[in-house]
Amino acid sequence: MAIKQSGMNGHTGLATGDEERLLRIRGGQRLFGEVQIGGAKNAALKALAAAMLTSEEVVLNGVPLIADVLSMVELLRAFGAEVEVDGPRKRVAVRARQIDRTTAPPDLFRPTRASVVAAGPILARCGEISFTLPGGDKIGKRPIDMHLRGFQRMGAMVTTDGDQITASTPALTGGRIYMDYPSHTGTETLLMAATLATGRTVIANASAEPEVVWLGHLLNRMGARISGLGSPYLVIEGVDRLHGATENVLPDRLEAATFAIAAAMTGGEVKLHNVREADMLPISEKLREAGVEVWVWEDWMLVRPGTPLQSVDIQTLPFPGFPTDLQAQFVALLTQAAGVATVHERVYEDRLRYTDELRKMGADIFVARYGPNQERLATSATVRGPVQLRGARVEALDIRAGTSLVLAGLVADGETEMTEVYHIDRGYEDFVGKLASLGADIEDTAGTGQPVLAGR
Numbered sequence: 001m002a003i004k005q006s007g008m009n010g011h012t013g014l015a016t017g018d019e020e021r022l023l024r025i026r027g028g029q030r031l032f033g034e035v036q037i038g039g040a041k042n043a044a045l046k047a048l049a050a051a052m053l054t055s056e057e058v059v060l061n062g063v064p065l066i067a068d069v070l071s072m073v074e075l076l077r078a079f080g081a082e083v084e085v086d087g088p089r090k091r092v093a094v095r096a097r098q099i100d101r102t103t104a105p106p107d108l109f110r111p112t113r114a115s116v117v118a119a120g121p122i123l124a125r126c127g128e129i130s131f132t133l134p135g136g137d138k139i140g141k142r143p144i145d146m147h148l149r150g151f152q153r154m155g156a157m158v159t160t161d162g163d164q165i166t167a168s169t170p171a172l173t174g175g176r177i178y179m180d181y182p183s184h185t186g187t188e189t190l191l192m193a194a195t196l197a198t199g200r201t202v203i204a205n206a207s208a209e210p211e212v213v214w215l216g217h218l219l220n221r222m223g224a225r226i227s228g229l230g231s232p233y234l235v236i237e238g239v240d241r242l243h244g245a246t247e248n249v250l251p252d253r254l255e256a257a258t259f260a261i262a263a264a265m266t267g268g269e270v271k272l273h274n275v276r277e278a279d280m281l282p283i284s285e286k287l288r289e290a291g292v293e294v295w296v297w298e299d300w301m302l303v304r305p306g307t308p309l310q311s312v313d314i315q316t317l318p319f320p321g322f323p324t325d326l327q328a329q330f331v332a333l334l335t336q337a338a339g340v341a342t343v344h345e346r347v348y349e350d351r352l353r354y355t356d357e358l359r360k361m362g363a364d365i366f367v368a369r370y371g372p373n374q375e376r377l378a379t380s381a382t383v384r385g386p387v388q389l390r391g392a393r394v395e396a397l398d399i400r401a402g403t404s405l406v407l408a409g410l411v412a413d414g415e416t417e418m419t420e421v422y423h424i425d426r427g428y429e430d431f432v433g434k435l436a437s438l439g440a441d442i443e444d445t446a447g448t449g450q451p452v453l454a455g456r
């Protein structure tokens with residue numbers, strides 16, 4: 001019955017007073033070997049929500065056993081779904097025979113951004129959903145206005161009372177939805193809602209992120225009628241009901257890329273198993289441009305030293321642009337590359353705060369701050385390299401920022417101590433164990449730090 005999570009609050013994945021938990025990284029080792037990439041966090045979370053669209057069983061294989069997934073499992077259970085988690089086999093089976101409530105428990109809904117995608121299936125299935133504004137990483141404002149406008153376009157009445165939002169309708173109807181920006185979770189939320197709406201829904205300026213496309217294919221296997229996946233125009237013909245399905249979770253391109261960057265910046269040679277070439281294109285091209293040798297064949301990718309690392313500019317954009325979720329890790333690499341690189345963060349208005357932590361390690365990074373009141377908003381940075389980083393005590397500010405600091409620690413002189421380690425547990429399965437298996441000198445003072453799953 002229980003879900004046990006070491007060093008975490010069982011529901012939120014947040015630290016519970018284990019303030020002293022640290023990652024200790026002693027730099028100087030090159031990474032060598034092979035690593036198995038797991039299922040994608042940002043795909044598994046949405047697939048779990050999609051299971052709420054049907055009373056039949058949805059079985060997911062290759063689910064990453066990370067804190068955010070456990071939070072979503074708890075949320076589904078709170079809505080009345082039976083969820084069986086087979087930890088060793090990384091298999092999660094969801095059966096939502098009925099939905100017991102339409103008000104999301106705030107303590108389960110608020111902690112992660114991904115919770116918002118559960119709103120689409122519940123609204124579609126029950127005609128009502130009430131929830132608090134979701135949280136997630138502190139990387140910008142992250143409103144959900146596009147999700148809510150989409151619900152309205154499908155005939156729902158949306159009311160807001162403080163941070164409590166309610167959407168309701170006797171029956172969702174197809175509508176024409178234009179998104180100001182191709183929001184990733186916005187597209188997923190509306191896509192799921194539209195599968196059970198009456199008539200045709202068109203989503204224009206939809207997200208083409210691989211996780212969105214994968215979710216759309218899963219929904220089609222459950223009986224949905226979605227076309228245009230991967231393009232900015234999605235057309236969804238509503239159906240009366242969806243049925244169960246069994247699916248393997250999409251490989252995690254962000255985990256794969258994080259290991260690829262780690263290999264590249266340590267001058268090591270690492271083979272990554274379970275990758276999809278098309279999903280890796282933005283990062284493999286940038287690595288090549290920086291002088292790294294990258295080989296991709298079928299479902300594996302090999303990263304090894306080419307010429308000495310050279311600076312390259314990056315700007316983050318929706319897929320197939322360079323992913324914002326790899327910006328921090330790539331900046332860690334740029335500290336080791338010769339030259340001056342410009343980094344433009346175009347997705348979130350405040351996703352460069354972690355550079356203060358890298359600077360504590362000696363990184364030469366200048367950040368232009370654009371906040372109207374001189375607040376810490378920053379959208380561009382200049383990184384000069386190469387510099388010899390030195391070990392320091394640093395704080396993980398979010399999932400990706402945390403991994404950036406770990407990568408910096410791998411090439412730093414001396415020992416790096418990273419606090420707020422739970423951020424990494426939220427998105428990476430056995431990050432420390434996998435790095436250690438490649439030869440990194442890294443230790444988690446709380447043991448593995450991985451959530452332990454058991455029971456139903």
Ligand code: EPU
Pocket residue numbers: 042045113114137140141142143144145146147181182183184185186209324325347348349399400427
């Ligand atoms: N935005 C709005 N209004 C909306 C929705 C989004 O203004 O209604 C803005 C956001 O504030 C942001 C931009 O649009 O500036 C992009 O947001 P998007 O909605 O695309 O992001 P998201 O759906 O909240 C997902 C991932 C993020 C990832 C982004 C971009 C999940 C749970 N999260 O967030 O993942 O960075 O898409 O690909 O899928 C991570 O895994 O570390 C992570 C942060």
